[in-house]
Amino acid sequence: MKEKRVLYVSSEVIPYLPETEASSMSYFSPKMVNDRGGQIRIFTPRFGNINERRHQLHEVIRLSGMNLIINDLDMPLIIKVASIPKERMQVYFIDNEDYFKRKATLTDEEGNLFDDNDERAIFFAKGVIETVKKLNWAPDIIHVHGWLAGLLPLYIKNYYGNDPLFEDSKIVTSVYNQSFDGTLDTEMIDKLRFDALDDDAVTEFEEPSYVNLMKNAVRFSDGVIKASEDLDEELNAYIDSVEKPVLEYHSHEEFADAYEGFYLNDILNEKENDE
Structure with a gap:
């Protein structure tokens, strides 16, 4: 992985949120690339239940201050950073008072999805991409973890499809057994159309369920x-039907060589691994 640039975009990362398959792999996979000589950037939402003082988050003024248009509303983008102790890995946090100040992640105390999770996902995707553009950091691979980050491929390939910074970037999505009941806001498809995304690109969002989002x-x-051993049956069948590289499940104890080989051989088409 020497000198390869990998951008990790995740809805959750340890140690900032509790340990799950997604938060664990959002830590272990960039650590692997970092340890093997690659360059990494990690982006995640700054949920209100992340303790800023304990984790020493601080705002990056030069990256903050932009407004993102979400469904015809100007939403200020705030960027904060922190370093994972002992790992020489920096994490960028996408923040906004309206979307991420509440002291929870994706659901309320009764387990109900927040009504604006669709807009939060749109804001997160656009916020990550705009910040990477400000950094002028062209990734070789963009690796997406968690459904809240699931709009990254759509926006990279469509809304930002002509941006030269991403013209050679390859996108990998890790799919987890991390579903939710019901759907996101049924007007989500109209909010995506507001960004001039073609109808053909957003057909799945006529019913914005977890399966359709993924x-x-x-x-x-x-x-x-396949980042979980057991996936939704319909989603698993869909993954098996696509004509693109698919890596089967590997636990975080044994994933490293498999992920590196997948990145280099299947995604970047470099047939010899770095030593």
Whole structure:
């Protein structure tokens, strides 16, 4: 992985949120690339239940201050950073008072999805991409973890499809057994159309369920990783049907060589691994 640039975009990362398959792999996979000589950037939402003082988050003024248009509303983008102790890995946090100040992640105290999770996902995707543009950091691979990050492939390949910074970037999406009941806001498709995304690109969002959201992410990715041993049956069948590289499940104890080989051989088409 020497000198390869990998952008990790995740809805959750340890140690900032509790340990799950997604938060664990959002830590272990960039650590692997970092340890093997690659360059990494990690982006995640700054949920209100992340303790800023304990984790020493601080705002990056030069990256903040932009407004993103979400469904015809100007939403200020705030960028914060922190370093994972002992790992020489920096994490960028996408923040906004309206979307991420509440002291929870994706659901309220009764387990109900927040009504604006669709807009939060749109804001997160656009916020990551605009910040990477400000950094002028062209990734070789963009690796997406978690359904809140699932709009990244759609926006990279469509809304930002002509941006030279991403013209050679390959997208990998890790799919987890991380579903939710019901759907996101049924007007989500109109909010995506507001960004001039073609109807053909957003057909899955006529019913914005977890399965359909991840189908869209898979459709606009260059490769897929089955990141949970057991996946939704319909989604698993869809992944098996796509004509693109798919990596079967590997636990975080044994994933490293498999992920590196997948990145280099299947996604970047470099047939010899770095030593």
